[in-house]
Amino acid sequence: MEFKADIGLEVHVQLKTRSKMFTRAPYYYGAEPNTLTDPVVLALPGVLPVMNKEAVRKTVQLGLLCKCEIAERCKWDRKNYFYPDSPKNYQLSQFDQPICNGGEVEIEMLGASRNVMGEHRMVQLTRIHLEEDVGKLTHFANDSLVDYNRAGAPLCEIVTEPDMHNADEVFAFLTALRNNIVAAGLSDCDMEKGQMRCDANISVRPVGQEQLGTKVELKNMNTISGVRNAVAYEIKRQIHAVMSKEPITQQTRRWDPVTQVTSKMRDKEESHDYRYFPDPDLMPVAISAELKEELGKDLPELPFDRQRRYMAELDLPYTITSVLCPDRALAEFFEEALAATKGKGEPKAVANLIVNELLRELSSGEQEGSLPLAESKVTPAHIAELVVLTEEGVITKQIGKEVFIEMYQSGKMPSAIVEEKGLQAEQGDDGELEAIIREVAADPKHEKAIAQFKEGNKKAINSLIGPIMKATQGKADPRKIMELLAKVLG
Amino acid sequence: MPSDKIDIDYVAKLARLDLSEEEKQTFTAQLGDILGYVDKLSDVDVSGVEPMAHAFPLENVLDEDEPREPLTVVEALRNAPAQRDNQIVVPKVVEDA
Amino acid sequence: MSDLISKTAAKLSAMLAAGEVSSVEVTQAFIDRTEAVEERVKAFNSCDKSWALAQAEASDKRRAAGQASGPLDGIPVALKDIIAVKDQPLTCSSRMLENFVSPYDAHVTELLKAQGAVLWGRLNMDEFAMGSSTENSAFQTSRNPWNLDCVPGGSSGGSAACVAALEAPLSIGSDTGGSIRQPAAFCGVVGMKPTYGLVSRFGLVAFASSLDQFGPFSRTVEDAAMLLQGIVGHDDRDSTSFKAEVPDYRAALTQKQGPWKIGVPSEYFAKGLDPEIKAAVEDAIKFYESEGCAIEEISLKMTEYALPVYYILATAEASSNLGRYDGIRYTHRAKNAEDAIDLYYKSRAEGFGPEVKRRIILGTYVLSSGYYDAYYLRAQKVRTLIREEFMQVFQNVDAILTPTTPTPSFKRGEKADPLSMYLNDIYTINVNLAGLPAISVPCGFTSSKLPIGLQLIGKPFAEADMLAMAHRYEQAHTWKDAVAAL
Ligand SMILES: [Mg+2]
């Protein structure tokens, strides 16, 4: 029997605001326990919530980014449940009037190879609403500790339709969603810092069956790859269960990243009775057409749109655009560098320098991970100047690499480095180069190669280029060498 | 209007409230009376009436995203029944609620 | 007994301004009075005498330096134990918060401090403001100074009793369904519930958020105007706080002359109303008529639905508002809990009294799955109709005149059945549902010497008119001069 899986996600994304959702206590990641609280965060007797304007604006932007329908009016509800990380024992959330309804996120599936664009499609969203985060529990053998720093941070909950059907689609969705959100500056989406969290609802059904299977909720996945592995495991587990005639019950399962299996946390039979009701302390929010328009203007081009543009207008290959475009900062760096060449640089040359040289250096440092682009001494102006120097033949490609390393380390402009070290390609003075070539060609160890060349094997003399280059300290243009070598050898 | 007998155990569980047998009996009876009294609301025709969640209809009460001074840890934990390492100690939390 | 304590706050304020008396002398007089009668009245949960005197001294210094800040500077104001004062206890008369010390000030507290008021003592109340007799306090039952066997009303029973017993010239209470006006009527003092949104609720421990308001207690209407002036104003920490222009309430007492068009709703004079109260209120109607006011008989047909709507909405909101008292961060914590969930059950069982439990259960029930539409949603819709009916009536009249309560104060322990206790609030509750301002002013005594209250209900933000109307009545009568013999 063939099976089909249906997967829906609930993704929580922490919005990048300076203060919390319903009070002006500061919020940032990594503070000492319980240093980011105030009476409202701790739900002391007598406190009241006041909404953070920026959180509402960013949620509207997220909705616009995902092509949602933005509600003209929305309200806040209390979701009542007891848990030690929830100070009020109700969460301020949105029940029946979320800020955003519907929407979609474009995803790209893996292509046949890394050099080929994969299939694109839309994943449908149900809604996006705004709510507050809870604190953090740390469990010990006999008790637990609570830190309320995170409590009250603004969270967007993005709910998808059961519109994904395998683990790779889920991976592609989360990657695209994260790229879009980071590009728009709405969140840093670092899953390991809890800025992006994902629960998955998974069911399987025999191909041809209309009705969805019994759904299982998956929790505790802390990386995007973790989600992919957990979903893949869970689909297999469910298919195996159905094949072995074991009934699938509605339940919540936990992913264990160490053993790479899911295990049951609890049965869903006892469904939660959250007693939602409109929060009497918070007023509804109306979102005008003008506000939507204003907020829309601040949104960046989406990574996939940018990629299509680069491929069509700049004739960049898919491979390079797939590195440049998901990262807005990198793409903008590229565009600035390209603009700085003032038309004297080929887009491909600029992109290559960034994608190959710069990214390699950024990730080769001693510390873990990559050095952020913003912390590099290399600016778009450096890249532009280096490209133009090379393209105008002032320096050779070979020398260009040397200059890049130097400017990466010192931050000096390429022209200054070339000037300082006298790295200009030797131009016009063919006599000197010819003398060097004659000298090298006279070396007996090249006798055999020269003989082969004269017999018609054009490639045979390639072995001479290295020594000639060396003798010119790399300043010679390789094309010139070939030209003169052919002349010298007659 | 539903006049079912209150499932006092279920409601007490939602409210996280331990009730004695006696309290359960008394409350069930008293709440039955109150709900009976409240039943008169079913006489009112509310078709087309908007529910009222606030005494006055304000909109867009929003605050600028400007952080203010937080409480010190000492102040934050001042009334805590138990603390350790600047955090609140709670008895073991059994699996996710 | 010092004659300072029998003076009104306005008079004391004038004496302070004239240098005839110091704040320390005034404050000491009320401390002495409290020491003399408190054992019988039981109005206070706690008093910080040395702090009160320190504030009084600071006030005297300010005045000596020519920096007195206004009419409240140096005047003692006692606070219901529901308002947050930094570094002071905040118990709500509950075991749950027995040891709680607030790390922050309520907006009202900030305002009072800024105006130099001498914050004096924490007043007893029904636990978490749930009750009409102050018998639901976990600590003590306050007494009615007019008859110590009777209740002072509630939930702000301590706030009313302390003013009636001359333990403070002014006090702050809170009113969710009549909790200021009913005890004011029972204790023969003035009590006012302002328009919802006029006084910030930041720092008012929530019972039912869409109904709660702070308000003043005093012996005269002028004093009420003076204290109200000191606590109103927009606060950006309360999203329901209104940005309204605030008039000079005290000046309005004499500036607003009427004549007013007064509506008298027949539903408030139907069966259940004590005949002596009925007679006293009818005399008051005649007074206004003699003053040239037009009296119009009106009908508020939705009145009978106010109590059911109230008990659904208020308990629903309360069941959620009181979720935070859980044994985790700052409340009473049960010993020997097996796990965190068990800790909730036990701490809440130990920390809450029976009336609070009853209302949490009722509120949880009406919100629970399957009942929401029938109870909560329907009640919210009926609330809309109640408000619309009031606004309709206010197109024709300036104010509505009613008795504050159907009966005078009753004996402690007399009302064991919750429903009969709830019926005490039938004349006050719909005012909260509609968010309107209302004042209760003394209008006589029953034959057994228990005070009677007259209620004036106004349009939104018409506090100045309500105060002026009440003042007119008060000035023409001698009720304010009567003092309970203690
Ligand atoms: Mg959810």
Ligand SMILES: [Zn+2]
């Ligand atoms: Zn959520």
